[in-house]
Amino acid sequence: MNSMPNELKYAETHEWAALKADDVVYVGITDFAQSELGDIVFIGLPDVGRRVVAKEQLAVIESVKTASDLHAPVSGTIVAVNDAVRDALENVNDDAFNAWLFAIKADDTTELAQLMDADGYTRMIEA
Numbered sequence: 001m002n003s004m005p006n007e008l009k010y011a012e013t014h015e016w017a018a019l020k021a022d023d024v025v026y027v028g029i030t031d032f033a034q035s036e037l038g039d040i041v042f043i044g045l046p047d048v049g050r051r052v053v054a055k056e057q058l059a060v061i062e063s064v065k066t067a068s069d070l071h072a073p074v075s076g077t078i079v080a081v082n083d084a085v086r087d088a089l090e091n092v093n094d095d096a097f098n099a100w101l102f103a104i105k106a107d108d109t110t111e112l113a114q115l116m117d118a119d120g121y122t123r124m125i126e127a
Helices: 031-037 083-087 090-094 109-114 118-126
Strands: 015-019 024-029 040-044 057-063 067-071 076-081 102-106
Touching (some): 015 109
Antiparallel strands (some): 040 057
16 A cells, blocks of 8 residues: 555545635545445546535445445535546546545635544544
């Protein structure tokens, strides 16, 4: 398993969140999540312009084993989806921490403080 990037925040539902310029939070799934899912066969991404609230289910990822919901780590508006991932699903399996799925313009970036840091997430998945 890849080590957890320290600059990211992590949700209990196995999404990572990266705060970028202009309060935009990029979201993907963790390496642990993709390894548990196995080979990904479909990703349903949210529509650009959709308003979301933190912890809301907004997308789905399906693998040969199961389907799993993806959740918003922060409240805000979907400003981008990574269409390239839909065309190359293996990128999520190969490098989950560099395969962002969607981006949210956060209403309040302090919501990120509710997420875990790399050490906390590592402790959770090893428990």
